Amino acid sequence: MYKFLFDIDRCINCRACEVACKQQNDVEMGVRWRRVSEIEGGKYPNPSREFLSLACFHCARPPCITACPVKAIYKRADGIVINDESRCIGCGYCSWACPFGAPTLGSDGLMQKCIACYPRIDKGLDPACVHTCLTGALAFDTPAEIAKIQGERATEKVVISP
Amino acid sequence: MDVEANTLFNGTMMSRRAFTKLTALGTAAALGGISNVSAYPTKFVDELVEPASAIPVDVERTVYSVCEVCPFRCGIKVTCNGGVVKTIEGNPKEPHSNGKLCARGNSAEQVIYNPDRVKYPLIRTGERGAGGWKRASWGEALDYTAGKLKEIEAKYGPESIALIQFPNLMTPLLSRFQKALGTPNFFSSLGTCKISRVVADMKTLGAHIGNAIDYKNAKYIMLFGRNTFETPANCSVQALSAAITKGAKLVYLDPRFTVTASKADEWIPIKPGTDLAFVLAMMNVIIREGLYDEEFLTKYTYGFEELKGFIGGYTPEWAEGVTGVPSEQIERIAVEFATTKPAVAHPNWHPKGYESETQISRGILILNALVGNINKPGGIFYLRGVKLGDIKPPAYPEITAKRVDGIPDKYPLVPASHGLWQLLPDAIINEDPYPVKGLIVYRSNPLHGMPNRHRVIEAFKKLDLLVAIDILPSDTAWYADVILPECTYLERYEPPMVIAGKSPKVALRQPCVEPMYESKHSFWIFKELAQRMGIGNYFDFELDDYINARLSPLGIDKDYFKDHEIWSSGISPELKGLAGMKIKTPTGKIEIYSKTLEANGFDPLPTFEPPKEAPGGMFRLLHGHIAVHTHANPATFDNAYLNEICSENELWINTDTAGVLGITNGEYVWVENELSKGKIKAKVTEQIRPDAVFMLHGFGHTSPDLKLAYGKGLNDGDFIKAGADPIGGVCPMDETFVRIYREG
Numbered sequence A: 001m002y003k004f005l006f007d008i009d010r011c012i013n014c015r016a017c018e019v020a021c022k023q024q025n026d027v028e029m030g031v032r033w034r035r036v037s038e039i040e041g042g043k044y045p046n047p048s049r050e051f052l053s054l055a056c057f058h059c060a061r062p063p064c065i066t067a068c069p070v071k072a073i074y075k076r077a078d079g080i081v082i083n084d085e086s087r088c089i090g091c092g093y094c095s096w097a098c099p100f101g102a103p104t105l106g107s108d109g110l111m112q113k114c115i116a117c118y119p120r121i122d123k124g125l126d127p128a129c130v131h132t133c134l135t136g137a138l139a140f141d142t143p144a145e146i147a148k149i150q151g152e153r154a155t156e157k158v159v160i161s162p
Numbered sequence B: 001m002d003v004e005a006n007t008l009f010n011g012t013m014m015s016r017r018a019f020t021k022l023t024a025l026g027t028a029a030a031l032g033g034i035s036n037v038s039a040y041p042t043k044f045v046d047e048l049v050e051p052a053s054a055i056p057v058d059v060e061r062t063v064y065s066v067c068e069v070c071p072f073r074c075g076i077k078v079t080c081n082g083g084v085v086k087t088i089e090g091n092p093k094e095p096h097s098n099g100k101l102c103a104r105g106n107s108a109e110q111v112i113y114n115p116d117r118v119k120y121p122l123i124r125t126g127e128r129g130a131g132g133w134k135r136a137s138w139g140e141a142l143d144y145t146a147g148k149l150k151e152i153e154a155k156y157g158p159e160s161i162a163l164i165q166f167p168n169l170m171t172p173l174l175s176r177f178q179k180a181l182g183t184p185n186f187f188s189s190l191g192t193c194k195i196s197r198v199v200a201d202m203k204t205l206g207a208h209i210g211n212a213i214d215y216k217n218a219k220y221i222m223l224f225g226r227n228t229f230e231t232p233a234n235c236s237v238q239a240l241s242a243a244i245t246k247g248a249k250l251v252y253l254d255p256r257f258t259v260t261a262s263k264a265d266e267w268i269p270i271k272p273g274t275d276l277a278f279v280l281a282m283m284n285v286i287i288r289e290g291l292y293d294e295e296f297l298t299k300y301t302y303g304f305e306e307l308k309g310f311i312g313g314y315t316p317e318w319a320e321g322v323t324g325v326p327s328e329q330i331e332r333i334a335v336e337f338a339t340t341k342p343a344v345a346h347p348n349w350h351p352k353g354y355e356s357e358t359q360i361s362r363g364i365l366i367l368n369a370l371v372g373n374i375n376k377p378g379g380i381f382y383l384r385g386v387k388l389g390d391i392k393p394p395a396y397p398e399i400t401a402k403r404v405d406g407i408p409d410k411y412p413l414v415p416a417s418h419g420l421w422q423l424l425p426d427a428i429i430n431e432d433p434y435p436v437k438g439l440i441v442y443r444s445n446p447l448h449g450m451p452n453r454h455r456v457i458e459a460f461k462k463l464d465l466l467v468a469i470d471i472l473p474s475d476t477a478w479y480a481d482v483i484l485p486e487c488t489y490l491e492r493y494e495p496p497m498v499i500a501g502k503s504p505k506v507a508l509r510q511p512c513v514e515p516m517y518e519s520k521h522s523f524w525i526f527k528e529l530a531q532r533m534g535i536g537n538y539f540d541f542e543l544d545d546y547i548n549a550r551l552s553p554l555g556i557d558k559d560y561f562k563d564h565e566i567w568s569s570g571i572s573p574e575l576k577g578l579a580g581m582k583i584k585t586p587t588g589k590i591e592i593y594s595k596t597l598e599a600n601g602f603d604p605l606p607t608f609e610p611p612k613e614a615p616g617g618m619f620r621l622l623h624g625h626i627a628v629h630t631h632a633n634p635a636t637f638d639n640a641y642l643n644e645i646c647s648e649n650e651l652w653i654n655t656d657t658a659g660v661l662g663i664t665n666g667e668y669v670w671v672e673n674e675l676s677k678g679k680i681k682a683k684v685t686e687q688i689r690p691d692a693v694f695m696l697h698g699f700g701h702t703s704p705d706l707k708l709a710y711g712k713g714l715n716d717g718d719f720i721k722a723g724a725d726p727i728g729g730v731c732p733m734d735e736t737f738v739r740i741y742r743e744g
Helices: A016-025 A063-067 A093-097 A128-132 A143-160 B002-010 B016-039 B138-156 B171-181 B195-204 B234-245 B275-288 B294-300 B304-311 B316-323 B327-339 B357-370 B421-430 B453-461 B522-532 B543-554 B558-562 B595-599 B640-645 B655-661
Strands: A003-006 A035-043 A046-054 A073-075 A081-083 A138-141 B061-066 B075-081 B084-090 B122-124 B133-135 B161-165 B220-224 B249-253 B266-268 B343-346 B438-442 B465-470 B482-485 B497-499 B505-507 B619-624 B650-654 B668-672 B677-685 B692-696 B737-741
Touching: A003 A046, A003 A143, A016 A035, A016 A128, A016 B084, A016 B640, A063 A073, A063 A093, A128 A138, A128 B084, A138 A143, B061 B505, B122 B138, B138 B161, B138 B438, B138 B465, B138 B482, B138 B522, B161 B171, B161 B421, B171 B522, B195 B357, B220 B275, B220 B327, B234 B249, B275 B304, B275 B316, B275 B327, B275 B357, B294 B357, B316 B327, B327 B343, B343 B357, B421 B453, B522 B543, B543 B558, B650 B655, B655 B677
Parallel strands: B161 B438, B220 B249, B220 B343, B249 B266, B438 B465, B465 B482, B619 B692, B650 B677
Antiparallel strands: A003 A138, A035 A046, A073 A081, B061 B075, B075 B084, B122 B133, B122 B482, B497 B505, B619 B737, B650 B692, B668 B677, B668 B737
C-alpha cells in the first residue's frame, strides 16, 4: 500500500510537480491532476502565505469508488485508485463525492485524475511529481515509511532549530 | 484527420501525443491539415515539414543534455522514441539540477512542440512591425541578410552593425563573428540584470562569484531582496530549502512578501532602495561591539581601518530613519549575524535597481568579510572553473571605433563583453556618436527586455536592417526585417558547459531529435553569414571540431557524453579558506576600500546614497519573478503548460492603499507615467508595503504570433527609463514611479 506525503513547510509554490505531472501523463490543457493552491492570510506587516500541492490522495476508503454507479473506479492491490475509462460514463458523481475535487471530467467527457504514475511505480520509480519536487515537500511511499519521514522531520525541527 | 488537425491548430497547445499522431499521418496528411488552417490568423505558421532522420528514431534512447527553457542550464535526462521527445527529467549527476527540474524544465515539450515556432526563414514585406512576411529559402534569407549587412558596412563602417545576445553557450562563437566583422558593439542583456553585481564582485573580491553561497552549511542566512525560491537558480532553491529544514535562521528583506519571505523566520519590509543603510548600520554595530573576525580582516582584506573611520556615523538610529526598520531590530540582527557561525548574506543579483547598486552589493560583500566567512563552509565562496581549449581564430581586424554605450570612457569599469544594452536605443536614435544601422539579435528579445519599449521601437525604425535569430516569433522578431529560425535546445549540440562550483564539472548539450521544420543550428547560420560577408576564414571548421577543441584539455571529445552523464574534475569540494589563494585585486586582498574605484573617481567605500522619493500621488513600481516564468524570453510565457499556471501579471497593491484609491481586488486599473500607460488587473493584498506597487516581469508581449502570450498582462519595462549606475552600469529600474487609478 502506498500513500502521498505533502509537507506544507517545504512547499515553495514552484509548480514543478504540476508540470511534471502534465508532461509525464500528457494531461490535456484545462485539466490538472495535481494543482498547487495558495492560502493568503494575516495583515501587513504580518501576512502569511501557505501553499498546498494537492492531487488524488488514493484514499484508504475512497468515496469516489462508493459513488461510482458503474464500478469504473477501483483500487489496485498497492492502493493506487484508478478509473477504468472503458466503463466510465462521465456522470461526474465521483467528483462530487471526492472531498478534494480530484476527479475531473476531460474534453472526452470521461473522468480523469492522478494515477500516481503507476506505469512508473510498476517500474520501481516514484511518481513524476515526487521525483521532481525540489524541496522534498512530496513523497510517495508505504504508510510506515511516510510515518518514518514525518518522525524524522519533526525531530529535526525540534533538535536543530536554534 | 481533419478533427486532429483542427484541434492541433486551433487549440492552445500541441501535445506530444498530438505531434506523434500527426507525424504518423505523414507529410501529405500534415499538409492536408493546412487547408483547414486558413482561419488560423498567423503569418508565421503555414505548413509542416517532415523532419529528416539522421538521429535514430525507432529505438528508445536516453540523452543527457542541458536545459534551456531558462538561462540557468540544468542538466537533463531526456527519453525519446520514434523521433519524439517523450519525457524529460533532471540529470542526477549534474549539480544545477541534482536530478530535479523546475516547472520550466518540465515544460520542455511545449518549447519544442510549440505550434508558434518560426518554421522557416521569413523576410518582411510590408511596413516594419505590420506583420507582413514572405517565406524565404535559407539561401535567399542569408543572401538578403549578408547583402544588407555589407551595404551598411560599406556606407557606415563595420561599427554601425551591433549585436545583441542573451548570454548562452554559443556566445563565444557569436563574439567571434563580431570581432571578425570588426565592430565593438556587442551587447548582452546584463545591463538590466546583474552587471553592477559583477563589477562589485570583480572590484571587491577580484572575481565574480554568482550564486556561490554554501547555504547548506549556513546557520544564519540573510537575503536582501534575493527572492531565491522564485528564481531560476534550481540548486540554490534546493540548498536554501535544505538549510531551512536543518534549522538555519533566514532573515529576508524585501518590500514585498515573496515566497522566500513566507519561508523566512523574519521578514523585513524595508523601505525600497535603503538596503545599504541597513547593511552599514549592521557593520557599525559589529565594529562597535568588536564582533568582527580580526585575524581574517588583517590577513585577507585591504581597508578595514578606513572602514572603521567611515562607519561611525551609520548608526542603527540613523538607519531607522532611513529604512523604517527599528534600530533595536537592526542591532539585534547585527549581533546575531556576527555571533552565529557560520552566517552568510547573499550579495544579491540585481539588488534593487538603483543608481548606487554597485555599492549596495559591495556593502553586502564587505559584511560577509567582516565576519570572515569567505571560502569557508556556510559562507560565500570563490568558484572553481575548468580551462577549456579553443580553435584559435586568425588575427582579428583592429577595431578603432568606440563603443556607442560609452564604455570605457564614461563607464570605465563596465565589462565591454556585456556592454550596456539599455543605452543602445538612444545611441541609434541620436546617431551618437555615429550611426548604428544594422542590428543582429540572437536568442534575445530587446523590444521586451529593454526598458522603455516605445523608445526601442523608435530606434528599430531607424535601422536599415534588423535580424532576429530566434525560435519563437518574439516581439523583437515581429519588428525584424528577416527572421532566421534556430532549432531548439533539444535539437542541437552546443559548446560544452562548464559548471563552476566547489568541484567543477562539464556537461554537453546534445540533440535528442532532429531539428523540426526548416529550423537550423545557429552555428550553421553564423558560418553561412560569415562566408557571405567575406569572413568565412574565421569559421573554417565544423561545430563538432569546436566542441572537441574545447574539450581537448580534459582529454575527452564529444562522444564521451554518449555514455557519460557528466565530466567531473574530481577536485575535492571542501572549502578551505583563503590560504594560498591568489585574489585578483590590485592589492591582492579583498578590497573593503577599493583602489580601482578610487582611481576611477568613484567612492572607494560604500557611501549610502538615498533613493529618489516618489513624487506626490505616485507609487514606486517594483518588478520581479515567479518560479514558472523567466525574463523577456517568450519560451515560458508562450508555453501552454506554464501559461496555464500564470497567464497574466497583476498589480500588487496594499489593501490600505487600494482602499484610499477605491480599487477593488480583481478589477482592471490604469498604470501611468510619463513614458506609458496601460491596464492591469489589481491584486489587493497584505503582502506589499503601502508605498510601492509590484508587477511580475515578462508579461505584455506585443507579437500577435505569440498566440498564448500576446496581449496578456502589462510590461513593466514600458514604464522604466533607460539609465545606468555610473560604476557598474545597471539600469536603475526601481527608480520608477507610476500613478494608479480606476477607469474613468
